[in-house]
Amino acid sequence: MKRLFLSLIICLLTLMSWAGLSSPAAQAAEEGSVYVIPVENEIETGLTASLRRAFQLAEEESARAIVLDIDTLGGRVDAAMEIGELIRGSDIPVIAYVQSKAISAGSYIALNAPQLAMAPGATIGAAEVRQGDGEQADPKVVAFWRAEMIAAAEHTGRDTKIVSGMVDRNVEIPGVKEKGELISLSAEQAVQHKLADGIFPDLNAALAHYGYEDAPTHVYQPTLSERIGRFVTQPLVIPLLLVIGLMGLTWEIVVPGKLFPGVIGAGSLALYFWGHMAAGFAGWESVILFVAGVVLMIAEIFVAGFGIVGALGVIALGSGVVLAAHDTSYGLKAMLFAIILSVVLGAVLFKYFGHLGMWKKIILTDQQEKADGYVPAKSYRHMMYQTGRTVTPLRPSGTAVFHGQRFDVVSEGNWLPVDTDVQIVLIEGTRIVVRQVAGDANKVIPVQEDEEQE
Template identity: 80%
Template sequence: MKRLFLGFIICLLLVAPFAGLSGPQVQAATDGSVFVIPVVNEIETGLTTSLRRAFALAAEERAQAIVLDIDTLGGRVDAAMEIGELIRTSQVPVIAYVQSKAISAGSYIALNAPHLAMAPGATIGAAEVRQSDGELPDPKVVAFWRAEMVAAAEHTGRDTKIVAGMVDRNLEIEGLKQQGELVSLSAEQALTYRLADGIFPDLTSALAHYGFESAELRVYKPSVSEKIGRFVTQPLVIPLLLLIGLMGLTWELIVPGKVLPGLIGAGSLALYFWGHMAAGFAGWESVILFLAGLVLMIAEIFVTGFGIVGALGVIALGAGVVLAAYDTAYGLKAMLFAIILSIVLGGVLFKYFGHLGMWKRIIHTERQEKASGYVPNRSFRHMMYQAGRTVTPLRPSGTAVFQGQRFDVVSEGEWIPVDTDVQIVLIEGTRIVVRRLASNVANQVIPMKEEE
């Protein structure tokens, strides 16, 4: 476990500086250039943070314009809405150039740009919102997303009915779509319905159309930390990292000394926190809470605290993970999923490998069997009220003889000398209690029953 903590801290310290010091890369140029920012692959929360930094850098460098080079099939609605707000409030003019696809959330981003250009063969639209399981969401969510898409079209002066048709299947647009279909436009159609300003074979031609033919291009390249942050903050990656991390902890606890699983678990947790720090969602307080939770949970194993210490550890550990996530509700769900699955898999590990670890030093597993020479305790209940004679003084324990057999006995508290007649008055398991006999009882012979 010490190696696990050390590995976690080392992994985090090695990569954490890059989360704050690894800045975005752009091609060197003079003021007044055009910033080209790629918007590719999935739209997620990490992309929002990266674009926010890019827009700030463009404003700082006094760029003439920002070009969003779009090629995406969509992604998270909430991330797209944040990017849309970023475009609307930008002090630098924004041009959306649809290189290939601007589908779903990508179409919302493109429609928020005051200027929209498309490449030959590019498409835009099909912005129906869906849940993570592929099912249609609540009608309220659909209505809200439709209103957002229409608001983006209104803001840039585009046809709101066509844009609404990208979201609403029930809307019928004569000559373009029938009821039950979604609007998805080719570059020529987008130009015909005045959603796009023109069709251009390349970005240079598009910039010439807007009067930036002589401007120098500066291509924004996300830093390594931003790329990792985008990967780590994806909804499917978060529970996977947590599961691997907790399983590494479980393996180290059950079978200590196996360095590789512990280091993998520590590295997975370090990557989770570092990625969220790089994306701007987490701070060191989340890491401190997580480490404090681990310490308290381990302390619960060795310290008697009626479960209070362990409960505090679980709360602190969960709080660290949830606070680091971009969405606390999703972070809580991911953490609960990882904990439950870790408990199940940990039970399997304990069943088959628990005998190899620390538990063999804590739990007594040796069995007393007849084959090893162990015999069950004899019952002395049949000797009740038998008389015998002490062969050693009872002070108050000693030895007495009954029917020729020696037994360890104890008096009721009095001191009884050797060669004194006694009678058994109480038997508790293997404990035989005797009392001094009167002289008339000493001569009585009480036959011994056969042992059951």
């Protein structure tokens, strides 16, 4: 148990030591510079938080323009929509420069920028929304996403028909696409259909086109905490960290003695919470709830709380995880999945290793074997319904005589004086229950025999 608490302390110390990294370090930039912000790899909630901080720094340093250097195959629709709102709400001019690919949700981000430039060989489009299993999304979701893409095009004055064809296969545009296809445009086609302002060999050429050739450029570099936060908040990583974390702590509880599982579990949970704190989704209240939940669940083992303490622990633990997640429904599902696997692991470990560690102190494992001199308790069931007489008062326990032998008995509840005729009405192991009867004392009920024997 000490090792488990040590693991939790390591978890807290790790969070506290990393907390200083959660805030991006000041990145010096000249006043009036152009802020270049990379939009790379998968679009997810961690990227949204990183871009929000980058936009804030650009405003604080009075940047002349913000350039989104885009190279992505897409990602989460909800994250892309938040980035789109960030672009539309910016007081600083935003330029989207498609370095290589602006596919799916990446095209939505690019279309929200008032100014859009393409690099040679770059592509944009193919923004069909799909479910997690790769299948086409529900028609309602497709309609909603198409409306969002069209709204982005309308906001920046671009061709809404072309944008609609990027999303919906059922849209037919004569001379551009047949029904059943998605639109994905090359750099030349994007300029031809007036989605892009031009093709530029590099970013400096694009900046010169928009009148920023004399402005110094400052490339925003995400901090280590932001990069790790982006990784930790990915949908596939979240349940993995929770499973490793809870299973590691479960292992340490059931089979104590080795610090490794507990440290791995605590480290995974620390990484989960720290990543979400670095991404701006969680605060210390989530960590406090989680640790309180673990402590309450451990206390349930040693305190007779009728399950109340343990139930409160589960609620606190789950609340801490769910509150830390950007998507609470997904966080709840991931938490339930991790708890189920941890319970299964705990049952297996307890079955095969329950005799180890602290369980030896709270579970009775001694057996009364015949070889040690223990013999089974004598059975008195043959005395059922026999009558006798009390030799001590029954209050309600006492002593009675049956066939000249003294036995410890107990009445059905009423007190009986000495020399009271009683009859045995119940035998439970060595416990003999009697009831007062009228008639001769010590009268034995005869055994019924068959009248005829053939």
